[in-house]
Amino acid sequence: MKPGKSLEKDVQRIYSFLLNMRDEGVTVGNSVFIVGKSGLQHEVDVYYEFARAGVRHRVAIECKDWAGGISKGQVLEFESKLRDIGNITGVIVSRNGYQSGADKYAKFHEILPLVFDDLPSFNNLLAERLKTVALPGDDYIGEPFWIIMEIRNGKVTGSHYANKDPISGKDLIPLTYSKYHAERLFRDAGLDPTRWAVRGLPRFALRAFLITLELYEKKMNGGALICFLPPGSKPDAQFIGIHASREDLTNEYFGEPIPSIEDVKK
Structure with a gap:
């Protein structure tokens, strides 16, 4: 398995499980290619979408399984990809955190910066999902x-x-x-x-x-x-x-x- 793919698969499995607690039929894809407004094709590590009350929700998740923290430049690169795709929510999951200012920069651009090891335990994620839908x-x-x-x-x-x-x-x-x-x-x-x-x-x-x-x-x-x-x-x-x-x-x-x-x- 290529470096980083293990983290992508972990994130894909967890999101797929939680999003379908009530048989919603939400498909969570790995390595999904989306064409942006520029005509260029972008690869998204983990992607899902669903519709509620006639509104389409799309989420792109960038997974970084690197030895060091994510830099502001790497957040900027992801933000540029999201802007070209348009009408999509961005999430970054980092195995080893963020360099100084990178997480603040992500939040400014309405990208959710997460650290994999700091995520709630699977049991807690399950409990929160149950509270909302099940x-x-x-x-x-x-x-x-x-x-x-x-x-x-x-x-x-x-x-x-x-x-x-x-x-x-x-x-x-x-x-x-x-x-x-x-x-x-x-x-x-x-x-x-x-x-x-x-x-x-x-x-x-x-x-x-x-x-x-x-x-x-x-x-x-x-x-x-x-x-x-x-x-x-x-x-x-x-x-x-x-x-x-x-x-x-x-x-x-x-x-x-x-x-x-x-x-x-x-």
């Missing part, structure tokens, strides 16, 4: 599951309620097929309604949950537990709980492949 609201219907989530100032935080399994010792996140059953679990657990709330998981939110469940299974000794009661059960009947792996939930309830976080982080 966390269920109080009016969402489960497809097919309902879940208990932490709330703060009336909004879900992305954390899920879990119970420790006395046999395996794992923290298991309960999933139910009905809001009624989720509310009963909520009451049985004596949860504080100012800190927790029942939420339905529509398809896009189920996808996001399954992505985070991979981290939960691999890093936090956790998992998911499907809880249900047969129809007509007595009010004091005990829930039946069945452990459900991310793989099984993906195959049997989501029905389509979901990218692995490990693939993105390679």
